Amino acid sequence: MEPVIILGTESEGVSVVDVGGLHGSAPDRALVQVSANGLRATRWVVEYPDFRGLVKYFTDLERRWRGWSGTKTWISLEGDLAFTATHSGSHVDFSVSVESTLAWKVQVELSIGAGEDLSAARAEVARLFER
Template identity: 40%
Template sequence: MEDEAMHEATVGHQGKLNFRIESTLSNPSLTIEDLIVTAELPGLLAAKRVWDFDGWSGLLSFFDELARNWRGWDGEITFASIEGDLRLTAKHDGHVGITFELKEFAGPTPWRAQGELAIDPGEELKTAAESLRDLLTSTKP
């Protein structure tokens, strides 16, 4: 029997995004197809299961690009999930601000949660990118 312990990575210190894997038992290739994404800000707690088909390469590229350009960049860097239920937009003004939007389209009451979290450039950003890479490239969560 496989270990079904949850694995997760958290990004941000003034507001948080948590990415959690619950299980890959239903996926014979053991690739990670879905994550539970939880957004936490004062007065906001929202969670949504988000799907991907290619091992989360877009999300990894988003955070890798932020970490690689930790000294700053022009404009915005964005990531959107394939179903449009998770969108991240990053800006740099000495600190990195990541605006998030989580959406639930299905069910009797569709909802949307949005906000912004802060992350320090440099070591905190590098650690966030590495934590996500470790989480999403593991073959046995």
């Protein structure tokens, strides 16, 4: 599978490198890559029974593209992948972290447009994880 960029770019962003699951079912694991400032961290993230919660998270952000108060967060089952979003007028600012609970944590800050860019991110997440 070719990497699918969810946020940002391949060199400064969040991508999904691979997905896995039982034949015919929605993926329940994803190889997530976070890149920034020359650093690249990759981690298999498991979500049970699947990543529907992440799809709903991005769908909710897209529906509220005109803005919301405070932060909106999604955290994976084991806490090794987290998205936090705030709305700043015409942009959505994300803080995304990937971690190995015993060894390391990488966090990147990304900003995307609240309209088409956010819709494109939601579409990629849905394409990857909805079956």
